[in-house]
Amino acid sequence: MGVGDPVGMPMAHVLASGMGGIRTAGDLVARMQLHRKMRLPQAKAYVAEKLRVGIDDLSDVVLMRELREDLDIGVVTAMPGAARGLAAKARIERLLGIEIASVRMLRAKLEAEL
Amino acid sequence: MTTHRIRMGDGRVEARSSDELRADILAGTEDAADRGRIPALTEQERDYLFDLFAFRGRIVGVEPGHEVVLTDDGVAGSLWTDQGDSGVGVPVSREQAIRLFERAFGFDTAELGHPDYSYKPVKPVVANEQQCMESVLLSTIIPVYYGAMPNLATYARPDGPFGNPSDLMPLGRIADARAAQLEAAEACTRDMIYVGKKMAAAGADGLNFDTTASAGDAEFLATLQAIEELAASTHLSIQVGMAAEFVLGMHGEVEFRGERLAGLYPHQQVKLVEKAGASVFGPVVNTNTRKSGPWNVARAVTFVKACSEAASIPIHANVGMGVGGVPMCETPPVDAVTRASAAMVEIGRVDGL
Numbered sequence: 001m002g003v004g005d006p007v008g009m010p011m012a013h014v015l016a017s018g019m020g021g022i023r024t025a026g027d028l029v030a031r032m033q034l035h036r037k038m039r040l041p042q043a044k045a046y047v048a049e050k051l052r053v054g055i056d057d058l059s060d061v062v063l064m065r066e067l068r069e070d071l072d073i074g075v076v077t078a079m080p081g082a083a084r085g086l087a088a089k090a091r092i093e094r095l096l097g098i099e100i101a102s103v104r105m106l107r108a109k110l111e112a113e114l
Numbered sequence: 115m116t117t118h119r120i121r122m123g124d125g126r127v128e129a130r131s132s133d134e135l136r137a138d139i140l141a142g143t144e145d146a147a148d149r150g151r152i153p154a155l156t157e158q159e160r161d162y163l164f165d166l167f168a169f170r171g172r173i174v175g176v177e178p179g180h181e182v183v184l185t186d187d188g189v190a191g192s193l194w195t196d197q198g199d200s201g202v203g204v205p206v207s208r209e210q211a212i213r214l215f216e217r218a219f220g221f222d223t224a225e226l227g228h229p230d231y232s233y234k235p236v237k238p239v240v241a242n243e244q245q246c247m248e249s250v251l252l253s254t255i256i257p258v259y260y261g262a263m264p265n266l267a268t269y270a271r272p273d274g275p276f277g278n279p280s281d282l283m284p285l286g287r288i289a290d291a292r293a294a295q296l297e298a299a300e301a302c303t304r305d306m307i308y309v310g311k312k313m314a315a316a317g318a319d320g321l322n323f324d325t326t327a328s329a330g331d332a333e334f335l336a337t338l339q340a341i342e343e344l345a346a347s348t349h350l351s352i353q354v355g356m357a358a359e360f361v362l363g364m365h366g367e368v369e370f371r372g373e374r375l376a377g378l379y380p381h382q383q384v385k386l387v388e389k390a391g392a393s394v395f396g397p398v399v400n401t402n403t404r405k406s407g408p409w410n411v412a413r414a415v416t417f418v419k420a421c422s423e424a425a426s427i428p429i430h431a432n433v434g435m436g437v438g439g440v441p442m443c444e445t446p447p448v449d450a451v452t453r454a455s456a457a458m459v460e461i462g463r464v465d466g467l
Contacts, residue, residue: 001184001185001186001187001189001432001433001434001467002186002187002189002432002433002434002435002436002437002438002440003187003192003199003200003434003435003436003444004192004200004434004435004440004444004445004446004451005192005200005201005202005444005445005446006192006193006202006219007448008200008445008446008447008448008451009189009192009200009434009435009446009451010184010186010189010192010215010219010221011219011448012173012446012448012451012452012455013184013433013451013452013455013467014184014219014220014221015173015175015452016173016174016175016176016451016452016455016456017175017176017180017181017182017184017455017456017458017459017467018181018182018184018220018221018222018467019181019182019183019184019222020181020220020222021184021216021219021220021221021222021256022216022217022220022255022256023220024220026181026183026184026220026221026222026256027222027223027255027256027257029183029222030183030185030222030223030256030257030466031257033183033393033394033428033465033466034223034257034319034320034351034393034394035351037393037394037426037427037428038428039425039426039427039428039465040182040183040428040464040465040466043183043428043465055179056178056179059178059179059181073255074255076217076220084253084255085252085253085254085255086251086252088255089255092255099349100319101314101317101318101319101349102251102252102317102319104317105317
């Protein structure tokens with residue numbers, strides 16, 4: 001992206017072209033680009049297969065809002081009891097079959113001898 | 115006669131007839147094709163751009179299902195920084211700003227960055243930056259990068275210890291200017307590796323090299339060498355965003371793996387970034403303020419399309435103020451930004467923005 005005031009730059013791109021982050025499956029597709037260097041079609045296909053949805057469903061906020069709650073991988077609205085932060089990432093790690101560094105470091109702390 | 119309301123590269127509104135609009139689009143793509151020795155846009159692609167700019171609605175977007183991943187260069191900072199970064203000066207912390215971008219604004223990824231957004235000044239305060247990164251990672255779900263600029267110019271006198279090529283070259287001291295750049299590049303690489311390893315230790319998902327090669331080919335070399343080391347020794351996903359469409363030959367002779375760096379365009383830059391081990395590449399195409407938005411967008415997507423076709427890693431085009439067809443003004447108009455955004459996806463075939 002780039003520089004600009006919040007409405008003129010990030011908001012404009014979110015509305016025009018963005019996947020939607022944790023409103024949809026944007027963070028999950030991003031993870032496959034970052035972790036496995038997947039191009040967009042490959043990353044979307046991988047995530048869609050793991051979620052058992054169609055590729056176009058990944059950016060459907062209505063479908064993904066419910067699915068994220070069912071999978072307990074973090075939802076955008078504030079919901080008591082829902083996984084958030086590291087807890088959500090730990091579940092995403094398992095769902096996508098990747099290793100997330102911050103989750104790995106938490107595991108190391110939990111498993112270290114007292 | 116039908117007229118179309120378009121933006122110039124500096125954001126001003128002007129009118130164009132349909133013939134003038136088509137001529138601007140054709141001239142823009144031909145300029146990129148000529149400079150980069152790459153294919154111009156097809157007639158069908160030019161027709162898409164014409165319809166995009168002729169559409170009378172204020173904002174436009176991609177076809178549903180064509181959405182792309184958004185990464186950024188410290189965009190959460192636009193909430194709390196000052197005018198120099200188009201910031202709106204809201205009193206929120208960096209952690210709070212990133213949470214807002216995740217939970218309120220639908221961002222796919224986030225980036226943490228220091229206000230003095232270069233690797234060199236980060237080095238002495240890196241422990242603070244690590245703590246902030248750890249704090250962000252505790253509470254966020256989206257991938258989080260740490261980002262800064264290589265900014266080789268800060269290593270030259272009077273800001274740094276090395277000779278300044280801009281002082282040496284006018285004196286005809288070309289060999290000294292070249293030697294100074296290589297010395298500075300070595301120090302710059304060391305700093306980037308140092309900060310990168312600290313961020314890896316803090317658990318960051320990735321590292322962003324933003325505005326790469328702003329000081330030319332020696333800076334590009336410094337960055338490629340830092341990427342090589344970090345990609346080989348850490349888990350970090352590395353993103354490289356460029357400073358311009360063309361690598362300036364401030365040194366003129368430096369090479370990376372046998373390839374001369376000066377004069378490379380995006381479709382050539384990405385191949386070296388891939389070889390170094392980066393995961394995401396952000397091509398930049400500079401906006402010409404004297405030309406129209408349609409000219410600039412057509413030109414930008416021509417370069418980016420060639421880059422996307424050449425790449426094997428994800429391409430996240432830069433579409434901020436003054437690049438990627440976006441006007442050079444601190445409050446980018448949403449009519450212009452959404453058109454550049456949609457064109458980059460539908461014609462530029464990017465994986466993200």
